[in-house]
Amino acid sequence: MDILSSLMTGFATAAMPINLLLIVGGCFAGTLIGALPGLGPVNGVAILIPLTFAFGLDATSSMILLAAVYYGCMYGGRISAILLNIPGDEPAIMTTLDGYPMARKGQAADALAISGVASFIGATFATIGLTLFAPMLAKAAIYFGPADYFALYVMAFATIGGITGTDPRKTLLAALLGLMLGTVGLDPSTGVARYTFGSFNLYDGFDPIVALVGLFALSEILFFLEEKAKSGSLVPPGRVFPRLTRVKEGLGASARGSVIGFIAGILPGAGASLGAVMSYSFEKRISDKDGTFGTGDPRGVAAPEAGNNAASGGALIPMLTLGVPGSGTTAVMLAMLISLNIQPGPLLFQNSPDLVWGLVAALYLANLVLLILNLPLIGMFTRVLGLPVWGLMPLVVAISYLGVYAITHAAFDLMIMVGFGVLGFVLRKLEFSLVPVVLGLLLGMDMENNLRRALSISGGDFVVLVQSPIALVIYALTAAFLGLSLWLSRRPGAIPMPPED
Amino acid sequence: MTDRLSGLFFFLLATGYVWLSAGYTAGFGDPLGPAIFPRVVGIPAIILSLSLMIWPRHNATWAGRDGLLRQAAAVAILIGYALLLEPVGFVPTTFAAILGLALLMGAPPIKGLLTAALAAPGLYLLFDRAMGLPLPLLGTWFS
Numbered sequence: 001m002d003i004l005s006s007l008m009t010g011f012a013t014a015a016m017p018i019n020l021l022l023i024v025g026g027c028f029a030g031t032l033i034g035a036l037p038g039l040g041p042v043n044g045v046a047i048l049i050p051l052t053f054a055f056g057l058d059a060t061s062s063m064i065l066l067a068a069v070y071y072g073c074m075y076g077g078r079i080s081a082i083l084l085n086i087p088g089d090e091p092a093i094m095t096t097l098d099g100y101p102m103a104r105k106g107q108a109a110d111a112l113a114i115s116g117v118a119s120f121i122g123a124t125f126a127t128i129g130l131t132l133f134a135p136m137l138a139k140a141a142i143y144f145g146p147a148d149y150f151a152l153y154v155m156a157f158a159t160i161g162g163i164t165g166t167d168p169r170k171t172l173l174a175a176l177l178g179l180m181l182g183t184v185g186l187d188p189s190t191g192v193a194r195y196t197f198g199s200f201n202l203y204d205g206f207d208p209i210v211a212l213v214g215l216f217a218l219s220e221i222l223f224f225l226e227e228k229a230k231s232g233s234l235v236p237p238g239r240v241f242p243r244l245t246r247v248k249e250g251l252g253a254s255a256r257g258s259v260i261g262f263i264a265g266i267l268p269g270a271g272a273s274l275g276a277v278m279s280y281s282f283e284k285r286i287s288d289k290d291g292t293f294g295t296g297d298p299r300g301v302a303a304p305e306a307g308n309n310a311a312s313g314g315a316l317i318p319m320l321t322l323g324v325p326g327s328g329t330t331a332v333m334l335a336m337l338i339s340l341n342i343q344p345g346p347l348l349f350q351n352s353p354d355l356v357w358g359l360v361a362a363l364y365l366a367n368l369v370l371l372i373l374n375l376p377l378i379g380m381f382t383r384v385l386g387l388p389v390w391g392l393m394p395l396v397v398a399i400s401y402l403g404v405y406a407i408t409h410a411a412f413d414l415m416i417m418v419g420f421g422v423l424g425f426v427l428r429k430l431e432f433s434l435v436p437v438v439l440g441l442l443l444g445m446d447m448e449n450n451l452r453r454a455l456s457i458s459g460g461d462f463v464v465l466v467q468s469p470i471a472l473v474i475y476a477l478t479a480a481f482l483g484l485s486l487w488l489s490r491r492p493g494a495i496p497m498p499p500e501d
Numbered sequence: 502m503t504d505r506l507s508g509l510f511f512f513l514l515a516t517g518y519v520w521l522s523a524g525y526t527a528g529f530g531d532p533l534g535p536a537i538f539p540r541v542v543g544i545p546a547i548i549l550s551l552s553l554m555i556w557p558r559h560n561a562t563w564a565g566r567d568g569l570l571r572q573a574a575a576v577a578i579l580i581g582y583a584l585l586l587e588p589v590g591f592v593p594t595t596f597a598a599i600l601g602l603a604l605l606m607g608a609p610p611i612k613g614l615l616t617a618a619l620a621a622p623g624l625y626l627l628f629d630r631a632m633g634l635p636l637p638l639l640g641t642w643f644s
Contacts, residue, residue, distance in 0.1 A: 055634070111606050139556055165559055167558055167559065172545070172555070173546060173550065176542050176545060177514075177546070180514070180539075180543070182516075183538060187533075190535050192525050192535045194539070195518070221579075222572050225568060225572050225605060226563070226568045226572075226579065267523075275579075352591065388608070389615075390602075390608035391608055393619075394602035394606070395599070396593050397599070398598065398621075402591065402595075402634065406634040406635065406636065412585035413586050414582075414586065415580070418580055421579065429561045431559050432507075451538060451541065452538070455533050455537070
């Protein structure tokens with residue numbers, strides 16, 4: 001009953017007029033961003049973070065806005081996947097498999113409605129799971145010592161991104177690069193300046209938010225310049241109103257996809273892409289009796305959509321309770337929390353109950369808003385997709401600049417942002433995932449502090465790192481994940497995916 | 502080939518990183534010092550980059566000559582935007598940056614000009630005036 005009363009307080013916070021406004025606005029903006037080809041939740045949240053700072057929103061309202069944008073992007077990713085066969089983000093790749101064929105058959109409205117309802121089911125399931133399990137995990141996490149946290153960080157770095165099928169060595173290298181970038185600046189415990197090369201501008205290290213906007217938003221611009229902008233052709237709209245019978249066909253698949261997606265979401269590093277892939281393959285295995293999957297089967301639309309939305313909710317659990325994000329977007333949200341001077345982790349539930357429960361309640365409301373927004377606004381979203389890339393992308397650049405400039409007021413940071421943009425582009429070209437870089441930059445300091453704390457307790461003996469049973473379990477899990485990702489990347493026919501979530 | 506090059510780059514970076522860490526010593530306080538963590542991070546990076554040089558698996562495909570030129574021009578615009586934002590001001594630099602990027606992305610000139618002419622003051626009004634984010638309308642060169 002403890003949870004129920006906390007949740008009620010949360011609803012009281014989320015229902016404040018400013019927060020309701022942010023939920024509706026965030027859902028709307030998120031759906032739009034998610035629907036734009038190439039821009040996913042990571043970009044969406046990254047572009048908006050500087051703005052939330054600049055507006056001076058309090059921590060709870062900022063997180064509510066970002067969460068609404070996050071859920072909105074996950075919903076929106078399916079729109080361009082179904083209508084244009086261009087996934088708005090990585091998890092939406094699975095939705096193109098059956099969604100686009102449905103649209104080609106003139107059933108675009110059906111497909112959009114099925115995916116909208118499936119997203120709602122998946123996200124609601126995950127939010128309920130978050131309500132129930134996050135406080136439990138937070139209680140357990142109080143027993144974690146410095147060595148256990150160090151193990152947890154190792155697990156986050158070893159597993160994030162590695163599971164999607166790119167070269168695991170590169171994922172690890174990307175994480176190490178992030179950790180290296182994270183050590184730039186004054187060492188917090190001794191005050192020694194590291195890797196600053198005498199520049200005072202670098203004494204505070206790299207601002208993770210400046211790095212994020214550069215890595216994700218600016219690198220995207222360079223990708224768009226590879227070829228002259230192409231325009232996708234819209235499919236015939238067909239029926240305007242979805243048929244209820246078709247929506248019903250996807251319900252079973254949505255329920256199964258939700259459970260699988262949620263589990264995939266909790267695992268650090270797996271995230272929404274794995275949720276979508278696993279839900280789709282599982283559904284195909286149990287339901288595809290006539291070989292209709294891939295030709296426009298409603299269940300093939302429902303399963304991955306439920307899966308990816310459930311995974312996005314699940315990924316919030318390790319982020320809030322352990323401070324270890326389960327996906328790229330939650331890593332970005334973690335950056336936001338840290339920048340607001342709020343330390344995610346087991347004590348978050350005790351120290352900032354308003355924030356946590358306000359956020360959880362906002363997720364319930366955001367889901368409802370998205371369902372209501374999504375069904376009637378489908379026509380409008382398709383029209384925005386018709387806007388030319390040359391009009392949209394330069395605006396993204398201008399908004400990134402004004403957002404970063406408004407929080408730092410330093411041209412130096414804008415230059416750093418451009419540098420990260422070029423770095424992000426080159427790394428993505430070379431198939432290095434960007435998410436581990438961000439994670440390294442973000443978590444490096446905590447990882448280092450925990451390592452040094454553990455080592456100073458033991459007087460410098462590294463054995464302390466593998467003495468606690470919790471740490472040993474975490475290392476065993478890490479080894480299992482690494483084995484799995486190696487196997488997935490070597491398996492013939494592995495689904496090639498862009499490296500971020 | 503690109504895997505070998507990126508392996509080499511990371512090898513040089515990580516070696517330099519570990520080598521520099523030797524200079525980071527603290528006389529008192531922390532017995533382990535500020536050099537431990539860079540080594541914990543740098544040494545695995547050296548090993549992984551060597552492995553990438555020896556066993557490359559991927560070769561990146563870059564844009565053609567035109568694409569690379571467009572990308573270089575875009576980077577020049579982005580750097581110019583960052584350097585000139587303060588001296589010239591938000592509205593003129595944003596106008597130029599949006600126009601330049603739109604043209605690079607294949608906008609018809611008139612439409613690109615219109616977009617930039619509407620967006621630059623529009624963003625200023627929206628964010629500075631309506632939402633209260635302080636942005637320099639005109640830069641230090643004009644005041």
